[in-house]
Amino acid sequence: MYALANQSTTFLDGIISPKELKGLSTEQLKALGAEIRQEIVSRLNKTGGHLASNLGIVEITLGLHYVFDSPRDKILWDVGHQTYVHKMLTGRREQFETLRQYKGLSGFINPAESNHDAFVAGHSSTSVSLAVGMAIARDHQKQRHKVIAVIGDGGLTGGMALEAINHLGHLRKDVLIILNDNEMSISENVGGFSQYMKRIKETFFYEDIKIKIDHIEEMLDEVPLTPGVRDMIETVKRQAKERFDTPGIVFEKLGLNYSGPIDGHDVGAVIRALNKAKDREIPQILHVITQKGKGFGPAEQDAIKYHGVSAFSLEPPLKEKIEPAQSPKPKSKTYSEIFSEALIEIADREPSLVAITPATAEGSALVKFGKVYPDRFFDVAICEQHAVTMAAGMAKAGLKPVVSIYSTFLQRAMDQVIHDVAIMKLPVIFGIDRGGLVEDGETHQGVFDIAYLRSIPGFTVLAPKDAVELRNLLYSAIANATGPVAIRFPRDKALNADALNSGEGTKLSLLDYTKWDLLSEAGSTALIAYGSMVDVALKARDLLKEKSIDVAVVYARSAKPLDEAMLNRICKDYKRVVTLEEGCLAGGFGSAVLEWAAKRRFTNLQEKHPEIVCQGVPDQFVEHGARGILLSDVGLTPDKVAEFVRAWQSGS
């Protein structure tokens, strides 16, 4: 991909901890910054990872570790994927070979890795709340150190960040917020706040109005005026200038001291600004303008595309996250892509369909939908709560909203799902991306959705077994839902995507998604597999067949409602049932089957009842690593399932 010529890393080699930074001159820090950029690009060429955001934050990170004293001073990195530079400066450079790999260096911030990581992060907009909490604790314990939140312009759109700023303005605690503003963390729909920040920068960089006022000042000097009038004019001038000298007036009004904007790639300017901020023991925000992907692609063809563009219109957008070079992206489509393409197709037939994303248009492959249907596509920024309740308003008023959202981010809108969608029984469709285990680690595991959604009255909770099913579930839900429907799918390439190229698979079909399919009947054990686990169950069946053990496989499309007719049939015909789900066992799909079975035992004591065992994600946070490795770890691979059944049947 973006391979670089080998260059020296003289300065970087000398950095074992932030301490070594303190002795460097500004020029040396600049050189160090260049070395770090080069290092990141070449490292990520091998491992993949978040490239652009880390190239953009080199000087801010250098400045922070130069001016402040981590870990005594607490640096809270919002989201935490922009911390590669921070990791390199805090003794983890050598571990980059294992970045984002199983048991290797995390792609996010993680206190378990280093005491320089003040808190965990993976989701957006938490840093200011954490900073407020830590500042309160510091003052309560009569400690003296700085608490610093580093948050992007995208993170600032999240409601909880605004809640925290509001509270901070009231408390007037000594907290420094670094606003890392690169205008690129989200798609074009970035809200009034971002437009406001854009205007701040225009004011700052062009300063035309400011210059006009100075001009008036000069002209007035030449006019004969009485001292009284002159004083009055001075007042007006001062007040007018104040208006334009305060680009951060919104923050000031909320009680924060605002400074900036400054050029975030001028390490000298960053250090000067941070030193000033260090001495002010007040709530303050330093506005820093950076460029995602800064310094990237020095001598290559690609560089032509990126090199000449200005700091504020890097076009086309540099992809935030790159995949490792050695495992090229599989050509087969992902579930996200299948989902998005189906949505485009269905939107053509259904003019009331609109799509909503909370800043994950790229990740959920919805960019194309936005291009085809710009008026029916709503990227609301990192605002999961607003996204869901807005969808409820749309559905009440006659539209057919589809909310595309990662499982882990839907946690942020659970109340809205209950209070605004479910109580109103509105047919909002949730396309739950990354449902299941994901490589990003603890903060991103999509394992809770089945459990919490199925506890909500009236919810339908679906999961397709493959690409064809995903399309048809989506199509059927949009056509027939009378209440909320969630369709969850894993972050992976879609199974059976080839079937979409010809024949029946190409057609969208309506199906009764509350019914399950008995895929194969045999033996005394039935595997009831929810969504993504069908493939695992079928493969386990084949492995067992090799050992002359027959099992039945049921494809459960819906965790709620359960297909009671199918369950009754299975209970009658099988002695053992294994439920399989890519989600937490506590309260999950298997738990629903157990609840149903307990009722059946109670009302139907004469009947025979099979033994039921649930397989899924155990009661622990799952670390980062490839999905395949993680699935194996929790026992959700064909070989492990087959072995489990074999042992159970043989009583060993």
Added chain:
Amino acid sequence: MYALANQSTTFLDGIISPKELKGLSTEQLKALGAEIRQEIVSRLNKTGGHLASNLGIVEITLGLHYVFDSPRDKILWDVGHQTYVHKMLTGRREQFETLRQYKGLSGFINPAESNHDAFVAGHSSTSVSLAVGMAIARDHQKQRHKVIAVIGDGGLTGGMALEAINHLGHLRKDVLIILNDNEMSISENVGGFSQYMKRIKETFFYEDIKIKIDHIEEMLDEVPLTPGVRDMIETVKRQAKERFDTPGIVFEKLGLNYSGPIDGHDVGAVIRALNKAKDREIPQILHVITQKGKGFGPAEQDAIKYHGVSAFSLEPPLKEKIEPAQSPKPKSKTYSEIFSEALIEIADREPSLVAITPATAEGSALVKFGKVYPDRFFDVAICEQHAVTMAAGMAKAGLKPVVSIYSTFLQRAMDQVIHDVAIMKLPVIFGIDRGGLVEDGETHQGVFDIAYLRSIPGFTVLAPKDAVELRNLLYSAIANATGPVAIRFPRDKALNADALNSGEGTKLSLLDYTKWDLLSEAGSTALIAYGSMVDVALKARDLLKEKSIDVAVVYARSAKPLDEAMLNRICKDYKRVVTLEEGCLAGGFGSAVLEWAAKRRFTNLQEKHPEIVCQGVPDQFVEHGARGILLSDVGLTPDKVAEFVRAWQSGS
């Protein structure tokens, strides 16, 4: 309470729907407003309900229904407890006798009651998102009507309202936000935003700077200036005036047109402002100043206290919600009070303890804590997300934070509970108030917490059986927790509160809260009761004894972890187990027991296994009504539990 002399309701009697309003003059509307106030006070004297907020919104409601055309125009009431006036004007006056009673008129807004109720509400800060969604739908469908969100200054502190305003400013849809600003919806800690709005009002009411500028203008008129200089000065003047003519500059910067503030009790002014807003097809916010409890207590002793105070310093605060006069508040303490008093006691011994509330200090009885420990008390406004993550920051930095929060509102911070508290294994204590069924209805039922909290790794989910246990659970959790602990209790008077007056009950004791208690052993059926259900189980046991049926009763303190030793013992000694919980059955406590039992059956096939049946809140939203009625409805009263056990044992 606040009984009024009987007065005529000439105008109110003529209002069958908003249509009848349109013919009234301003003077007649004023008279109608007075009649409505009188009606509300005398009605609520009988039924209880939200008094102050409804007295405060009389003229806004009259103005809205006078100027706009509901239900064609959509009025979205934030929170929805300030809609009594709206209900009276939309054909529900006669139903007020049944206000907040089982099967009676809801205390909140509810589309099931009237097509004038555009959407359900009960939680705060949703109205702007709904309005944005409905405005998008309107424009997509080429309809023409107004969409209006009515939100309080408290609601505006909620992050999702800020997300929605941010998005609205970007979309530039025709949405009118009525900011009903009464400065009283929350406690004193109201954040930078509220302070800002206070300053807006100061600017408006004193207007001193504005007057100064006008004065300069006059003086400059007398000075000889060249046209060029005069133009320049005009520019400066315009810009300076703009600064002060725009008290809502924060909103303007976010892309909303701001107007106001206006006096929200001058119905003529309200109508004029709404008429202006009606003609502007842009996103706009109308800032209306109101006084909670306006016009209350005309001729009584109490009136002396309230009558003379200015519109902006109503002291002491009028209680937002009054209880019905005919069922006087029981003298025995509520669980909220027991919790709060214990917190004060523990805080005395534990200097690191701090308490956090998201604007529910009154409801959770924390006002006294705030007075005793003002520096250790944090009311963060209606910001559940910020509250939880701030607590995580505090815990990481060495404090012992206790978050007091209603079960239904904790739904809004589920992601923060997972991402910031649980992944970090931080000992944040959650005092979950209103855990279980509450009179407020569907939007407020605290029935999901057990299910979603127990799915989170490392969480401890406790529930006390009575007042003594609540104190000791809290004390023990604060002392010994190594990870997050939730303690949930119902909204009711505390059982066994008398024990706190003397003897052992007065002392705080450490206990192992992961262990359950076998309260009585007998018969072949065991009732395993979680928290509040212990009392029901014991009473059911007594009822059964009268029929010569013996049952055992287990007090389960923790839904997570389960007490496996106790469960094993019960499984060995009993043939039937009934789990009892005041929470949803889907994924709840009983479900956890079933999961455990399924594992036991699997690993221990030779053993005998009891039949297990789960009793709790079925899979439906529960309406409003007294807790006792609702518990009976779902089968969670002693007689119903006893009958269930009797029928089961007899096989009938």
